[in-house]
Structures are given as C-alpha cells and as structure tokens.
Amino acid sequence: MILLLSQLVLLGSALGSTALLYRKSQGDGAATTLGVMSLGALALALSMLGRLLLSSSGPDQQTLRLMLENLAFYAGLPLFALAVAARGFRLDWSRATWGRWLLGCFALFELFRRFGTGEQYSQVLALLICLALLAGVIRGERGRSQLLALAGTLVAAVALLLFGPSTLLPAWRQETLHLLALALCLPLISLGISARRT
Structure with a gap:
C-alpha cells in the first residue's frame, strides 16, 4: 500500500514538473533546454504509469514496463541532469544535439548491458x-532559486x-523512500530552475 502511494506521489510530482517546465519553456530564451528537462520528467511519469497500469504477469506487459523503467x-x-548543467553553464544546444545525447544514452546502456557491467x-x-545537477545549480542559479x-x-x-536500485550501499536500498525522494527532488529542482530569469 505504501509502495503504491509512493508511485502515485511520484507520478503526480513528475507530471506537475513536466507541466511547469513546459509552460516556462514557452516564454524562455533557452526553450529547448527546458523542453529537454520537461521530457526527462515525463519519462519518470511514464515509468510510474507503467508500474501502475502494467501489473499483470504477462511477458509483453513486463517487457513494456521494464522498457519504461529503463527509459526513465x-x-x-x-x-534532465544534463539539461540542468547546460542551463547553468548557458549552453544553448540545438534539438539535434539533444537527440544525439539521447542516442548516446541508449548506446551506452546497451553497450554496458552486453558487457555484463x-x-x-x-x-x-x-x-x-x-x-551534473550540482554543477548546473551552483553555476547557474542564485538566491532563492x-x-x-x-x-x-x-x-x-x-x-x-x-x-x-543502483545504490552504493546495498543495505540501504529502499524502493519506497527512493520513489518519495524522487517525487520531492523533481519539483524542487524544477521550481528553482524555472524561477530564474534568463
């Protein structure tokens, strides 16, 4: 029950952050960067939607659920983190460049998966x-933001x-706290980033 609640909280948080960042990107000079942050938050929302809706034990649904979790x-x-860093360092990359970063993420995942690492x-x-989050925030934000x-x-x-799930201390692994912490960090970062005037 608590796990289900944490999934719902993260879903709401990710959708709210997605909407906030997307709305901010409409009137911002670095619209592409904020749009990428919005898509990163949306990937988390899709992952939680997959967990909530794809709960049967069928192989197709399990595969789709795993794909959504890996995407997130x-x-x-x-x-999301790279966009925070890019915004902090005032790097205005094109959509094509962001597409290459996305392909790089997919390629690295597949490469390390095949190597068994x-x-x-x-x-x-x-x-x-x-x-990346820390560098972007320290470099680009000031004051309350x-x-x-x-x-x-x-x-x-x-x-x-x-x-x-990739904790450095396996004894501390706790999925519910992981999801709740993600649900808290997304709006905090999104509000901080979107509060800055460009």
Whole structure:
C-alpha cells in the first residue's frame, strides 16, 4: 500500500514538473533546454504509469514496463541532469544535439548491458547525474532559486545514491523512500530552475 502511494506521489510530482517546465519553456530564451528537462520528467511519469497500469504477469506487459523503467533511469534522468548543467553553464544546444545525447544514452546502456557491467554502469550514472545537477545549480542559479534547486539536488543524491536500485550501499536500498525522494527532488529542482530569469 505504501509502495503504491509512493508511485502515485511520484507520478503526480513528475507530471506537475513536466507541466511547469513546459509552460516556462514557452516564454524562455533557452526553450529547448527546458523542453529537454520537461521530457526527462515525463519519462519518470511514464515509468510510474507503467508500474501502475502494467501489473499483470504477462511477458509483453513486463517487457513494456521494464522498457519504461529503463527509459526513465538511463535516458530521462541523465537528460534532465544534463539539461540542468547546460542551463547553468548557458549552453544553448540545438534539438539535434539533444537527440544525439539521447542516442548516446541508449548506446551506452546497451553497450554496458552486453558487457555484463550494468550494475557498475548504473552506479556511475547515478553519481554523474548528481554531479551534473550540482554543477548546473551552483553555476547557474542564485538566491532563492539556487536554494530550491540545491535542496532538490541533495534529495536527488539521497534518492539515487542511498535508496535507489543502483545504490552504493546495498543495505540501504529502499524502493519506497527512493520513489518519495524522487517525487520531492523533481519539483524542487524544477521550481528553482524555472524561477530564474534568463
């Protein structure tokens, strides 16, 4: 029951963050970067939707659910973090460049999966996501915006490095806390980033 509640909370949080970032991107000079952040949050929402709706034990539904979860962790979160870093360093990449980053995320996932080093890749990726968020927030945000985004980054680090499936401390792995921490970090970072005037 608590796991279901945490999934619903993350779904709502991801959808809210997606809407906020998309709306902010409509009147922003770095619309593409905010759009990529919005898509990263949407990937998390789709993953939670998959968990909630694809609950039968059929192989097709299980495959689709796994694909949505992989999309969220191996593409959505990295692109979200990279967009925060790009915005912080005022890098205005084209949609084609973001498409190449997305293809790179897919290629790296497949490469490490085939080599059998998926767990180590997940741990390194979680660490890189946290570092990209931190660098982008410190470099690009100021005042209240920075405080909100830094709080979100700290919560994201707890979610990914302590409680998540790729935790560096397996004894601390806790899916419910992982989902709730992600649900908290998304709106904090999104509000912090969207509060900044470009």
